[in-house]
Amino acid sequence: MADELDPIDTKILTLLSRDARMSNAAIASTVGIAASTAHTRIKSLFDRGLITGYHAALNQAKLGRGLQAIIGVSLRPGARQESIQAFTEEIRRLPEVIQLFFVGGGDDFLVHIAVENSSKVRLFVVDHLSARHSVASTNTSMIFEYHRNAVATDFA
Structure with a gap:
């Protein structure tokens, strides 16, 4: 194209x-x-599908969610297909989640969240990620600054 x-x-x-x-x-x-x-x-x-839509950029800080983080998530081996599908469907619906990436490499997923403070990051990781039997490990990185060149669309 x-x-x-x-x-x-x-x-x-x-x-x-x-x-x-x-x-x-x-x-x-x-x-x-x-x-x-x-x-x-x-x-x-x-x-032609080159433009897929227009998106509003929300000011997370003004919405009371001024702290953003990227959380790498690795799933446990065994029943991976079911784990991947269930994880995707459930995690993407959480209000804290801005973006969810299914990736190759050291992690299986990258979860981009926006929350009020570091206590909410911890709560998100403990309640929604570590508590899941399918999750083997997490790795959290706080976002200090963010620059966007384009808005990505879903992969076909």
């Missing part, structure tokens, strides 16, 4: 990934095309 992108489509995607609320007129002006052409190209990018 990437080879089907011309320079104008690439510029449009870059602009929208930086500011999804950018107006069609502003996109057209920045890229150097007519507004109607920009509209047609953006619709085509949607139709």
